[in-house]
Each structure stands twice: as C-alpha cells, then as structure tokens.
Amino acid sequence: MKSKGLTKVDLIFESIDAREVLTKAFSMSSEEIISQVLESGLKGRGGAGFPTGMKWKFTAAEKDPEKYIVCNADEGEPGTFKDREILDRVVYKVYGGMAIAGKAMGAKKGYIYLRGEYRFLLPQLYLELHKFQKMIAEIGYDFSIEYRMGSGAYICGEESALFESIEGFRGEPRNKPPYPTTSGLFSKPTSINNVETLVTAMMIIARGPQEYVKLGTKDSRGSKVFSISGDTPIPGIFELELGMTVQEFVNEFGDGDTKAVQVGGASGFCVPRKKFAETIIGFEGVPTGGSMKLFNSSRSMYNVLHNYLDFFTEESCGQCTPCRVGCQQLLKGVEKVKKGEAKSTYLNELVKLADTMKVASKCGLGQSVGNAFRSIVENFREEIIY
Amino acid sequence: MYQTGNMVKELAEKYGRKRESLMPILQDIVKKHNYLTDEAMVEVATELDISAAEVYGTASFYTFLDTEERGKNVIRVCKTITCSMKGKNNIISTLEEILKIKVGQTTPDKMFTLLETNCIGWCHKAPAMLINDMPYTDLTPETVIDVIKGYMRK
Numbered sequence: 001m002k003s004k005g006l007t008k009v010d011l012i013f014e015s016i017d018a019r020e021v022l023t024k025a026f027s028m029s030s031e032e033i034i035s036q037v038l039e040s041g042l043k044g045r046g047g048a049g050f051p052t053g054m055k056w057k058f059t060a061a062e063k064d065p066e067k068y069i070v071c072n073a074d075e076g077e078p079g080t081f082k083d084r085e086i087l088d089r090v091v092y093k094v095y096g097g098m099a100i101a102g103k104a105m106g107a108k109k110g111y112i113y114l115r116g117e118y119r120f121l122l123p124q125l126y127l128e129l130h131k132f133q134k135m136i137a138e139i140g141y142d143f144s145i146e147y148r149m150g151s152g153a154y155i156c157g158e159e160s161a162l163f164e165s166i167e168g169f170r171g172e173p174r175n176k177p178p179y180p181t182t183s184g185l186f187s188k189p190t191s192i193n194n195v196e197t198l199v200t201a202m203m204i205i206a207r208g209p210q211e212y213v214k215l216g217t218k219d220s221r222g223s224k225v226f227s228i229s230g231d232t233p234i235p236g237i238f239e240l241e242l243g244m245t246v247q248e249f250v251n252e253f254g255d256g257d258t259k260a261v262q263v264g265g266a267s268g269f270c271v272p273r274k275k276f277a278e279t280i281i282g283f284e285g286v287p288t289g290g291s292m293k294l295f296n297s298s299r300s301m302y303n304v305l306h307n308y309l310d311f312f313t314e315e316s317c318g319q320c321t322p323c324r325v326g327c328q329q330l331l332k333g334v335e336k337v338k339k340g341e342a343k344s345t346y347l348n349e350l351v352k353l354a355d356t357m358k359v360a361s362k363c364g365l366g367q368s369v370g371n372a373f374r375s376i377v378e379n380f381r382e383e384i385i386y
Numbered sequence: 387m388y389q390t391g392n393m394v395k396e397l398a399e400k401y402g403r404k405r406e407s408l409m410p411i412l413q414d415i416v417k418k419h420n421y422l423t424d425e426a427m428v429e430v431a432t433e434l435d436i437s438a439a440e441v442y443g444t445a446s447f448y449t450f451l452d453t454e455e456r457g458k459n460v461i462r463v464c465k466t467i468t469c470s471m472k473g474k475n476n477i478i479s480t481l482e483e484i485l486k487i488k489v490g491q492t493t494p495d496k497m498f499t500l501l502e503t504n505c506i507g508w509c510h511k512a513p514a515m516l517i518n519d520m521p522y523t524d525l526t527p528e529t530v531i532d533v534i535k536g537y538m539r540k
Binding site: 075076077078079080081084115116117118119120148149150151152153154165166167168169170171172227228229230231235236237262266293299303304307308311314315317 | 406504
C-alpha cells in the first residue's frame with residue numbers, strides 16, 4: 001500500500017464561529033446530520049475506532065424519550081494527553097459536538113466524565129460552559145451539559161465502567177450486549193464519544209463531509225491529534241493526516257536513534273525499527289487513540305514491558321479472573337524469566353496466557369494487554385531474557 | 387482524624403439523596419479533608435440510605451478516594467513509562483530526602499503524603515506530579531525542592 005506521507009493539519013484547534021455552525025446544525029434534520037457524519041467515515045478517536053455515525057444512528061433509532069450523550073474525557077491511556085489540550089484550548093467545540101450529537105439522536109442532556117487528574121481545568125471549563133449554555137439558549141435550543149468527575153481509575157475510560165461510575169458504583173465494566181446505544185447511562189440509550197470525536201463531528205458539520213474525506217485513507221479518514229512523547233526532540237501535541245507510515249513519523253519526530261515506537265499506549269502495539277517502513281498508522285495498520293511513544297536504543301524494552309504490566313496489574317478492576325490473575329501472572333512471569341528463575345521458553349507460555357486473556361476477558365482492558373505483551377516479547381525477546 | 391460536622395448532611399442536600407450523588411459527595415469530602423474516615427463513610431451511608439459497605443466498596447475502588455489518613459498536601463508522582471524514563475526516580479528520592487518520608491508515608495506534622503500514581507497525562511513534559519489537584523511538570527530535583535518549599539510556607 002502506498003503511504004500518504006506526513007502532513008500537518010489544523011482542524012481540531014482551528015477557531016470557528018460556533019454560533020453559526022450550531023444554528024446550521026439545529027436547522028438540519030436528525031437524518032441529515034447522521035448521514036453527513038456517516039459519509040465522512042469518522043471513526044471514534046478514543047482508540048476503539050467504532051464508526052461515529054453508526055453509533056449516533058443506533059441511538060437515534062431507539063424509541064425511549066430519554067437519551068444521553070456522554071463525552072468520555074477520562075483520558076488515561078499512558079502516553080495520551082491530547083484530550084486535555086483540546087479541553088484546555090477549544091472546549092466550546094466539545095460542547096458544540098455534544099449538542100449536535102444530541103440533536104441527531106434526540107438527546108437533551110449530556111454528561112462529560114472528566115478524569116480526576118484534570119480537575120485543575122474545571123474552573124475554566126465551567127466558565128466556558130456558562131457561555132455555551134447562554135449561547136444555545138439565545139439560538140433557542142434546549143440542551144444541557146453536566147460534569148462528572150473520575151477519581152483516578154483508568155478502567156473508567158471503558159464506556160460501561162464509566163456509566164457505573166457516574167451512577168455511583170465501582171467502575172466495573174458491564175456485560176455486552178446490551179450496548180450503550182440501547183442501554184447505557186441510567187439504562188437509557190446513550191451515545192458515548194471521545195472528546196476529539198465530538199470536536200471532529202462539529203468540524204464535519206461546519207466544513208461538510210466532502211472536505212473531510214479528502215484527508216486520510218479509505219480505512220482511516222481524516223486527521224488525528226497525536227500525543228507524542230518519549231525519546232523525541234519535539235514532544236507534544238500534533239494534528240496529522242492519517243495514512244503515514246511509522247517510518248515517516250519517525251523521520252519527523254525521532255531523535256535519529258529510534259528503535260521502537262509504541263503506538264496506542266500501553267494497550268497498543270510496539271513497532272520495532274525493522275517494521276517502521278511497512279506499518280501504517282491507522283485502522284489498516286496499527287490503530288491509535290493518539291498515543292505515540294518513541295524509544296531509542298538506550299532504553300530497555302524489558303523495563304518498558306514491566307512498566308506496562310505493572311500498570312495493568314494495578315488498573316485491572318479485578319472483576320473477571322482472566323484479567324485480574326492474568327495481569328499478575330504476566331508480571332511475575334517476565335520477572336522470573338529475567339532473573340533466570342524460569343527458562344526462556346516460559347515466555348511462550350506467557351504469550352499463550354496473554355492470548356487467552358484476549359478471548360476470555362470481559363472488557364477491552366484485559367483483551368488488550370496481549371497487544372503490547374506479544375509485540376514486545378516477539379520483537380525484543382533477547383531484551384526480556386538477558 | 388477530622389470532624390465532618392454538618393458537611394455530609396449539607397452535601398446530601400446539595401447533590402440529592404440518591405446513589406448517583408455518592409461519587410460527588412465522596413469527592414467533595416476528599417477535596418476538603420484529603421481522605422475518608424470510617425465515620426464520614428458511615429455518615430454518607432446513613433444520608434443516602436445505603437449500607438456502609440456499599441460506600442466503602444465504592445470508595446476503595448478509586449485511587450483518589452483515599453480511605454487511609456493523608457496529609458494536607460498529597461503528592462502523587464507519575465511512575466508510568468515516560469516519566470519513569472525521564473527521571474522519576476530522582477524526583478522521588480529528592481522528595482523522600484526533603485520530606486524525610488518514604489513513598490506511601492505521611493510526614494509527622496501531617497503536611498505531606500508522598501505517593502506514586504499512574505499516567506497523569508503530562509508525558510510530553512515528563513517527569514510530572516500532582517500536588518492535590520495541581521500538576522507540576524518538567525521536574526528536576528531543583529524545581530521539586532522549590533515547589534515543596536512553596537507549600538511549606540503556605
């Protein structure tokens with residue numbers, strides 16, 4: 001597949017006339033909004049990549065008069081910090097995206113679940129919210145937004161755990177189905193979208209889907225905000241068109257000595273240098289919620305893997321056995337191999353365990369531990385053993 | 387130990403006596419007192435008419451809803467990969483040295499508690515830490531000392 005190269009884009013942080021866009025959106029029918037979002041090909045920007053238009057369509061199809069739009073601002077994936085920047089700089093576009101989603105689905109109420117680590121942003125977010133509510137009241141549209149805070153639990157970024165948390169319970173994911181679009185927050189039809197997804201949706205309505213599909217590839221339309229950290233001379237937030245290879249990314253952001261890039265955070269994939277050129281960043285290659293961490297040759301990939309496993313062991317909600325026990329055993333297992341207490345072939349057993357967790361865990365947390373585990377163990381086996 | 391006085395009752399009135407008010411109520415108590423005492427949790431349970439086990443069960447799930455005594459200023463140093471790569475250990479040892487406590491402990495004057503935490507979303511400005519709600523980034527042993535001295539003067 002031919003790559004599109006690396007192109008910087010300014011869509012998310014670009015300032016727009018929110019009143020004008022919302023007035024236009026509120027005059028559109030639910031079907032018109034949904035068909036424009038579908039046409040744009042937008043997929044969720046939180047990491048899972050579910051088509052946003054479909055989510056809205058399913059929620060809109062529900063007959064219940066009470067529905068919710070929930071903004072997932074529980075950005076906790078290691079290496080991801082773009083939602084904080086979006087909230088900090090253009091929160092009015094998040095509010096706007098929520099109101100447009102509300103219009104599309106027939107929801108009058110929205111919740112933003114903000115991670116506790118970002119509580120310091122609240123005063124300014126409320127100030128902007130006050131201005132926003134005043135503006136849509138002037139337009140003559142009925143829609144309200146409330147904040148709910150997280151308290152330091154990574155798992156609450158999982159949609160159904162997030163609902164549990166808002167409802168006042170432990171953040172333990174629910175069984176699916178039913179999916180949120182039929183039974184979500186307070187068991188009502190709910191569309192839950194990432195911060196960046198909502199801003200992108202507002203930009204699609206503002207610019208039209210035809211403009212948006214010009215960006216990206218067939219499987220990964222548009223652009224994406226990347227959170228770039230690790231061994232790079234220019235860490236920070238960059239909005240890039242989707243469809244570049246890891247090599248092109250490294251040429252721009254690497255320090256000349258990049259040996260691996262972790263795409264998609266601790267629950268994502270580790271791409272080694274030999275696969276940079278062939279790996280596309282996007283849904284056709286390695287998907288990402290935006291987290292891009294670069295490691296140069298001075299880094300021990302054992303330490304990286306150990307850090308991730310320690311993270312998952314702490315953040316597993318403990319509800320289902322494959323994830324709770326699996327995380328602990330993977331961590332203990334790599335420690336044993338490193339210390340020489342277990343043979344190197346024990347790593348193969350651990351990979352099998354990670355594969356079992358993928359099929360047997362209840363939610364995305366346990367299902368994704370194997371992504372980083374497998375990709376690091378397979379590509380940097382000698383660093384794990386010696 | 388602290389006395390809640392009328393606080394729990396007032397919070398129950400402010401948020402409403404329903405299950406979904408539990409998190410905001412617990413969060414507000416922690417914001418003011420930094421941790422939850424058994425007494426406070428029992429009081430919340432009484433106000434919301436749920437069992438104390440439900441309150442403790444929920445609180446103990448969340449890292450920031452501490453059920454052990456915490457100091458006036460809770461320091462949480464990020465230990466996730468980028469901060470770890472960029473010198474988190476130096477930050478911890480500097481903090482341990484000036485506060486004369488280890489990770490997990492509280493100073494005898496109850497001014498500071500030192501903890502580690504998972505990714506707080508400042509990887510591009512690592513190493514980073516939170517003191518209560520406030521993030522501090524691009525830390526060096528020198529800047530950490532300045533920050534802590536600032537809190538000591540408060």
